[in-house]
Amino acid sequence: MSTSARDERDYFERIYTVADQVPRGQVATYGDLATIVGEGCDARIVGHALGALGARAKTVPWQRIISRTGGISTSGHGQRELLEAEGVAFDEKGHVRMAAHHWEGPSEEWARAHGFQPLPRRPGSAPDPQLRLF
DNA sequence: GTGATGACGATAT
DNA sequence: TATATCGCCATCA
Numbered sequence: 001m002s003t004s005a006r007d008e009r010d011y012f013e014r015i016y017t018v019a020d021q022v023p024r025g026q027v028a029t030y031g032d033l034a035t036i037v038g039e040g041c042d043a044r045i046v047g048h049a050l051g052a053l054g055a056r057a058k059t060v061p062w063q064r065i066i067s068r069t070g071g072i073s074t075s076g077h078g079q080r081e082l083l084e085a086e087g088v089a090f091d092e093k094g095h096v097r098m099a100a101h102h103w104e105g106p107s108e109e110w111a112r113a114h115g116f117q118p119l120p121r122r123p124g125s126a127p128d129p130q131l132r133l134f
Numbered sequence: 135g136t137g138a139t140g141a142c143g144a145t146a147t
Numbered sequence: 148t149a150t151a152t153c154g155c156c157a158t159c160a
Contacts, residue, residue, distance in 0.1 A: 011157075030142055042156050043142040051141055052158090067142065069149095074141050093148095 011041060015049040016056060018116060021106045022064040025087040027096055028103040029068045036105060038117045043068075064103070070095035 014037045022028050030043035037046075050062045063082040066072050071094065072079045080090065089097045105111075105119025 031144090034142090040156075042154095044140065044155070045142095045157060047141045048157060049141095062141085065141080068144085069142095072141080077141090079141090 011037070011045050012049040012052055014116075015041070015046050016053070016060045017114065018106065019050070019060050019062065019065055021110065022061055022103050024061075025101065026103040027064045027066050027083065027088060027098070027101050028105075029066060029098075031068055032103065032105065032119055033065060036111065036116050036119055066096055070098050072096075 015033055018033050018036045019028070030046040033046045034041040034043050046065065050060075050065055053060055053062055063077075063079045064086075066079075070091070080094070083096065084090065088101050091097060103119075106116065108118045110116075111118045
């Protein structure tokens with residue numbers, strides 16, 4: 001097999017593409033991005049990709065990518081400020097309210113169009129019923 | 135090629 | 148919920 005998706009070895013580009021799909025006011029975890037990218041991608045790969053953003057940090061919403069615990073290790077980069085500016089609510093402990101801002105993933109149509117995978121549903125992780133207006 | 139590192143995840147306690 | 152331990156994979160020295 002050649003021209004395999006993995007053969008492209010452009011994990012970073014894919015991760016950037018998926019991260020760019022995260023809507024404003026929402027956040028996604030490294031694991032989610034890795035799942036969407038698939039092809040053996042892992043949460044750490046996403047972390048490395050975001051760490052290698054460099055000049056692309058201005059075009060990729062890296063601030064919307066946080067750890068699964070909702071905490072941010074990038075303290076000092078103003079990530080929290082960026083998220084708050086987008087309307088993301090934080091907990092008293094500095095954790096993002098995942099239940100209210102967790103990204104559901106890209107549309108299946110978009111995912112297929114780009115060769116990605118839709119994000120599987122998380123049992124028990126339904127959006128906050130109180131915030132579930134409309 | 136090997137070892138160490140890392141913007142992590144999942145599970146167990 | 149927080150902490151501890153293991154795993155997982157790409158990149159760097």
